[in-house]
Amino acid sequence: xxxxxxxxxxxxxxxxxxxxxxxxxxxxxxxxxxxxxxxxxxxxxxxxxxxxxxxxxxxxxxxxxxxxxxxxxxxxxxxxxxxxxxxxxxxxxxxxxxxxxxxxxxxxxxxxxxxxxxxxxxxxxxxxxxxxxxxxxxxxxxxxxxxxxxxxxxxxxxxxxxxxxxxxxxxxxxxxxxxxxxxxxxxxxxxxxxxxxxxxxxxxxxxxxxxxxxxxxxxxxxxxxxxxxxxxxxxxxxxxxxxxxxxxxxxxxxxxxxxxxxxxxxxxxxxxxxxxxxxxxxxxxxxxxxxxxxxxxxxxxxxxxxxxxxxxxxxxxxxxxxxxxxxxxxxxxxxxxxxxxxxxxxxxxxxxxxxxxxxxxxxxxxxxxxxxxxxxxxxxxxxxxxxxxxxxxxxxxxxxxxxxxxxxxxxxxxxxxxxxxxxxxxxxxxxxxxxxxxxxxxxxxxxxxxxxxxxxxxxxxxxxxxxxxxxxxxxxxxxxxxxxxxxxxxxxxxxxxxxxxxxxxxxxxxxxxxxxxxxx
Amino acid sequence: xxxxxxxxxxxxxxxxxxxxxxxxxxxxxxxxxxxxxxxxxxxxxxxxxxxxxxxxxxxxxxxxxxxxxxxxxxxxxxxxxxxxxxxxxxxxxxxxxxxxxxxxxxxxxxxxxxxxxxxxxxxxx
Numbered sequence: 001x002x003x004x005x006x007x008x009x010x011x012x013x014x015x016x017x018x019x020x021x022x023x024x025x026x027x028x029x030x031x032x033x034x035x036x037x038x039x040x041x042x043x044x045x046x047x048x049x050x051x052x053x054x055x056x057x058x059x060x061x062x063x064x065x066x067x068x069x070x071x072x073x074x075x076x077x078x079x080x081x082x083x084x085x086x087x088x089x090x091x092x093x094x095x096x097x098x099x100x101x102x103x104x105x106x107x108x109x110x111x112x113x114x115x116x117x118x119x120x121x122x123x124x125x126x127x128x129x130x131x132x133x134x135x136x137x138x139x140x141x142x143x144x145x146x147x148x149x150x151x152x153x154x155x156x157x158x159x160x161x162x163x164x165x166x167x168x169x170x171x172x173x174x175x176x177x178x179x180x181x182x183x184x185x186x187x188x189x190x191x192x193x194x195x196x197x198x199x200x201x202x203x204x205x206x207x208x209x210x211x212x213x214x215x216x217x218x219x220x221x222x223x224x225x226x227x228x229x230x231x232x233x234x235x236x237x238x239x240x241x242x243x244x245x246x247x248x249x250x251x252x253x254x255x256x257x258x259x260x261x262x263x264x265x266x267x268x269x270x271x272x273x274x275x276x277x278x279x280x281x282x283x284x285x286x287x288x289x290x291x292x293x294x295x296x297x298x299x300x301x302x303x304x305x306x307x308x309x310x311x312x313x314x315x316x317x318x319x320x321x322x323x324x325x326x327x328x329x330x331x332x333x334x335x336x337x338x339x340x341x342x343x344x345x346x347x348x349x350x351x352x353x354x355x356x357x358x359x360x361x362x363x364x365x366x367x368x369x370x371x372x373x374x375x376x377x378x379x380x381x382x383x384x385x386x387x388x389x390x391x392x393x394x395x396x397x398x399x400x401x402x403x404x405x406x407x408x409x410x411x412x413x414x415x416x417x418x419x420x421x422x423x424x425x426x427x428x429x430x431x432x433x434x435x436x437x438x439x440x441x442x443x444x445x446x447x448x449x450x451x452x453x454x455x456x457x458x459x460x461x462x463x464x465x466x467x468x469x470x471x472x473x474x475x476x477x478x479x480x481x482x483x484x485x486x487x488x489x490x491x492x493x494x495x496x497x498x499x500x501x502x503x504x505x506x507x508x509x510x511x512x513x514x515x516x517x518x519x520x
Numbered sequence: 521x522x523x524x525x526x527x528x529x530x531x532x533x534x535x536x537x538x539x540x541x542x543x544x545x546x547x548x549x550x551x552x553x554x555x556x557x558x559x560x561x562x563x564x565x566x567x568x569x570x571x572x573x574x575x576x577x578x579x580x581x582x583x584x585x586x587x588x589x590x591x592x593x594x595x596x597x598x599x600x601x602x603x604x605x606x607x608x609x610x611x612x613x614x615x616x617x618x619x620x621x622x623x624x625x626x627x628x629x630x631x632x633x634x635x636x637x638x639x640x641x642x643x644x645x
Contacts, residue, residue: 152596159603166610175621179633182618186548189607190540193552196559196600203593204566257633316641378641450642 020081026069027081027094030062030104030143038136048127052119055132059112062139066105073101074496078503078513080149088149088514089210095149097510098500099349103276104146106353109482110268110360111139113475117364118261120472126171126259134171138164138265145273149514151199151285152209154277158192158241165270168262169254180257187250191240195277198233201226212514214285215507222288231289234281235297241274244334245304248327252311255326256319256376260367263319267326268360275333275352282337283345283504294338298429301334305436312443316378318366318451321443322359325402328436329355335429336417343420346501350493351413354486358401358410361479365395368472369451378447383456391468392452394480399444401483404437409486412494525565532558545615545625552611556604560597567593 037058044050073079078097082088096104115135122131141161148154165188169181199209205225206214218227236247243251251271255263282290282297290297308328315321329351336348366376372388373381385392401408414437421430486493503509536558539551567590575588619625622632 152599156599156603159607163606163610166614170614170617173617173621176633178614178618178621179630181614182545182627182630183633185611185614186552189552189611190555193555193559193604197562200559200563200566200596203563203596204568253634314640316639377639379639446641 020085023072024079024081026065026072027079027096027147029065030069030108030147031140033058033062033065034136034140034143038133038140041133041136042130045128045130045133048124051127051132052115055115055135056112056119058136059108059115059139062108062143063105063112066101066108066143069096070098070101070105073098078510080513089208089213092153093149093210093212093514094147095212095510095514096147097503097507097513098496099276099279099504100146102349102353102496102500103272104143106356107142107146107269107272108139110356110479111135111142111265113360113364113479114261114265114268117264117367117472117475120469121259121261121367122171129171130167131171134164134167135265137161138168138269142269142273146276149211150209151202151211151214151281155192155196155199158195158273158277161270161273162188162192165266168265169258171259171262174257177257180254183250184254187247188241191237191247194233194237194240198230198237201233202230205230210514211280211285212507212511216511218286219288227286227289228292231282231286231293232296234286235278235293238274238278238281239300239334242271242278242330242333243274243304243327244330245300245307248304248307248330251327252320252323255323256317260319260363260370263322264360264363264367267322267363268356271326271330272352272356275330275348278334279337279345279348279352279504283340284507284510287505290337290340294340297334298338298426301331301338302429302432304328304331304334305432306331309436309439309443313439318369318376318378318381318447319363321378321447322362322366325362325440325443326355326359328440329359329402332414332417332433332436335421335433336413339417339420339424339426339429340505341420341424342498342501342505343416343423345504346494346498347413347416347420349500350416350497351410353493353497354401354409354413354483357479357486358398358408358483361476361483362398362402364472364476364479365391365398368468368476369395371468371472373451373456378450381451382454383452385452386456388468391473391476392448394476395452396448397480397484398476399448401480401487403441403444405441407484407487409483409490411487412490521569521571522565525561525569529558529562529565532561543627545618545627548627549608549611549615553604553608556600556608559604560600563593563596563600 041051073096078095080093080095082091082093138161141157144157145154166185169184170177203209206217240247305328308324308331311324312321333348333351336344369384370376373384375381401410404410404414418430418433536551536555539547542548570587570589573588575591577584622630
């Protein structure tokens, strides 16, 4: 709002001279690191042989930074760093709580897996085109979105990751890719513009863009500001980014067109950024309005699950089937957001983390399967089990994980979500969750039957001598092992996720970290 | 004055949405360009309009004296202009490439990625 009154200037609040504690630099380091490596790769654009090792090392470094950040947050609660020491609510704040740190760490693991796979998938022309710089910029955008504590800054990171994803999706410039990119580009731009519109309204009614400041003021403004309008617009904008039901059509239209590794990264990172923003805004900033809208979100979630899984049943292309499974997973997360409470939000966060790992692994597996069998189509893909029994075992584990069967990572979040839904009496939502799990098992079971157990002679295609390079095999194995480990020993992650959900529902620690001296 | 600006923003959004609903990429592009301007005007109006008083602190003061124009929306709009301009440029090139590669700018006929006659998955084996 305009500066209508001017309180006496307190210069001591503006002139902060003591330096930031060195551990707090971890808050900004993931973004700065990715941007620096990306810039380095752009400078070395003629030495494309150097790109892969630098990018792999850079992303390995990012994983280490994110692990340290998570440890720091676990030890000392939410951490804030303010750009240029302009104190909030005026300066742009980066605030990391458990939710942000967990998402950032998972994203970096997924990106590292994708980067290793890309050694076998991206050829020289892709490298010359700038795959690795785009990847690093994408990670800068994703990390920034997970770590920022300012809503306009969140919009800027959305745009950073969107423009990098445009660069990645048209890599190769095939007709199919251009077709997919047109739909992806226009609809995502409309979604982020909707987000910007909502941010404009938010600023007009709150007079602040700092998330902690908004969370603090939202209760007091409930009677005067159009908070329901804001929440509905945010849900629509982030729902469109996350590919939730009525606005989900851009995802299956585009995700199967780019390179396998690009599809895998998009499936693991982009929709989940939308979901993260939705959780952050509805649960922490506007909790009362989320409660009011919960039935709408639950309905959208249930329909997203069903549309996704029925769409997957109707596909004969492996990657298009996976695109619909991504949509179906988004529905489960929305169900958790609608239910609310520690079980619902915790389940939603857990499911999102599981979905990032497993959907990326499945897309990478689709690339390996196509290399072994020579096709993405279920009509001709056959006999993979005989070609490579170890890979078939990995694929079966991933199929179990995505269907939510024990002992894999998909089981526990699903249990949390079903229990939370039953606890508030939403039996129909629990029923849809279980039905979706069952139908996903049918989808993946049929796929395994046709592609792996069917005799190759009846289908044909592919060369019997095709071998998988270790660069393609390693990330699939690593992600599957991770999914299995989380499924077998979920206790630590379960408690961290519940703490993260509690920190969102009761953000006093977050507020204290942004405003250490209480309200200014 | 905010009321007149609100009306203007509404007209911008109406035109943008009408164009975005078209099947033809070139009209959608025009819609995107107008949508970006509509949002910028919206943020500008949302920061409240104060005419003729720049937010400059006098030399002998530490803070603003009296009401002045709000500088923050202008910073936000500057960011948004840069972003929407770069996106518009990208989409313009993409639309041209799509026209070259697919020989159409009608979105109904862009069915390369999702072919109409794709076979159903096998029912048995």
